[in-house]
Amino acid sequence: MAQTIDNINWYPGHMKKTRELIRENLKMVDAVVEVTDARIPVSSRNPLIDEILGSKPRIIALNKSDLADSAGSKGWAAWFEQQGFAVVSMNASSGSGIKDLLRILEKMEKEKNAASAVKRPFRLMIVGVPNVGKSSLINRMSGRKSAKTGDKPGVTRGKQWIRLSNGMQLLDTPGILWPKFEDPKAGVNLAFCGSIKDEIMDLPTLGMELIGVLADQYPDLLIARYKLEEVGETPLETMEAMAMKRGCILPGKRIDYERIARLVLDEFRAGKIGRITLEQPPAGA
Ligand SMILES: Nc1nc2c(ncn2[C@@H]2O[C@H](COP(=O)(O)OP(=O)(O)O)[C@@H](O)[C@H]2O)c(=O)[nH]1
Ligand SMILES: [Mg+2]
Known part of the structure; x- marks a missing residue:
């Protein structure tokens, strides 16, 4: 965990x-x-x-x-x-x-x-x-x-x-040393990696942001881990497909966004989705 x-x-x-x-x-x-x-x-x-x-x-x-x-x-x-x-x-x-x-x-x-x-x-x-x-x-x-x-x-x-x-x-x-807390992008990356409190944004949003990044940069890993057919058009769509696959469903067949967000963040941090680099070196390196 x-x-x-x-x-x-x-x-x-x-x-x-x-x-x-x-x-x-x-x-x-x-x-x-x-x-x-x-x-x-x-x-x-x-x-x-x-x-x-x-x-x-x-x-x-x-x-x-x-x-x-x-x-x-x-x-x-x-x-x-x-x-x-x-x-x-x-x-x-x-x-x-x-x-x-x-x-x-x-x-x-x-x-x-x-x-x-x-x-x-x-x-x-x-x-x-x-x-x-x-x-x-x-x-x-x-x-x-x-x-x-x-x-x-x-x-x-x-x-x-x-x-x-x-x-x-x-x-x-x-x-x-203090992190780059004035740079919102850095804050989100640090939150993805569990290095600052998740409360930087609400959990479903943080999870959805991570899913968006993974769908962009590592679609194959996301598809394999969550047994998806493909990544969605939007992060939200992908998130919902992942929630269905993992049974993150509330009474009334509503998506449990909180749970799928927690799950993807935990699995990312534990390396279960795969080996992932969220920031790439500048081109030409
Ligand atoms: N997977 C992995 N976890 C690590 C590695 N180095 C540290 N950790 C974990 O990262 C967390 C923070 O490590 P810690 O040494 O306390 O970081 P510090 O705050 O910089 O002193 C702990 O849960 C460590 O077990 C590593 O190379 N790989
Ligand atoms: Mg320490």
């Missing part, structure tokens, strides 16, 4: 504090892993990320790649690489891709050591918007269950460095 995530209540003061905290932590680290959701690599990034991180060596992690279309992730990796970033496709839950991430970090460490006379442990931190998998990644990298998964910002009592098996040091608390 997909979980509903409470939003951190972002307000200007909180945003400013977050930025300051990250700026302080940036002084101590050699590299940053920016975690994104591979299904929505635009919507799942903080709007000021480049400004906040500056020129600090950075790896962009396309996380939850198990849920994303592999062609989509390849396209995104190419696109981010064109922007000059190191990229890794990964699954912080299973650990797949972690080795690639470590290999990139070790290469960064070598470059840094070659350039500096004084050697000290290579230090990193993880940043990203809520629910992209930051805590899961910290747990995976450290090999322990220390970081709480879920969205609540942990209460930080002093910085703790976790020593990794390759000798690097990882900051135990991630930088939690």
